[in-house]
Amino acid sequence: MAELLAKSPCDRLLPLSIGDARLSEVDMTVLTSLAPYNGKEEGLSDALKAAHGMELPAVNRATGKEGARAIWFGRGHTLLVGPAPDASLAEHAALTDQSDAWSIVRLEGDDAEDVLARLVPVDLRQAQFKRGHTSRTQLQHMTISITRVSDTAFLIIAFRSMAKTLVHDLETAMKGVAARRAG
Incomplete structure (x- = not known):
């Protein structure tokens, strides 16, 4: 009988450190799509706060x-990253497990903004x-979600099937920024 092994989307691709930028994979975690039922946004926000200590985010926020x-x-959708959703959330929203559908990477360092400026059509300064702040946008030709998590770090979520391309594009931009800095 074949033995199947769970592999992360960026298996053997990360971590990378080039110049003043570091790219690492966020450990495989639970990802749940929350789609509030009509008129249930406030109830979902209250349930999310009670169960997980955070409110439903506003548009373009985390x-x-x-x-x-x-x-x-996206409109009418929130991604819960980390904890398994509390059962109380199901009273207010449709919950869909997305854990195997996405890859999550963290780009950090003093060059992170410059790296992303080469790839993303959003002002991330x-x-x-x-x-x-968060945005659903493009990184090259891929649809992504990007969230600033600190002064010098971003969380980037892309389709799992695009993980290798995501890493390649970020690595190429990291090398370009590092080469420019080296003069």
């Missing part, structure tokens, strides 16, 4: 902290895109 985050994921 709530929570490392290990337990709620990320705005800290003056415009502060901690807790």
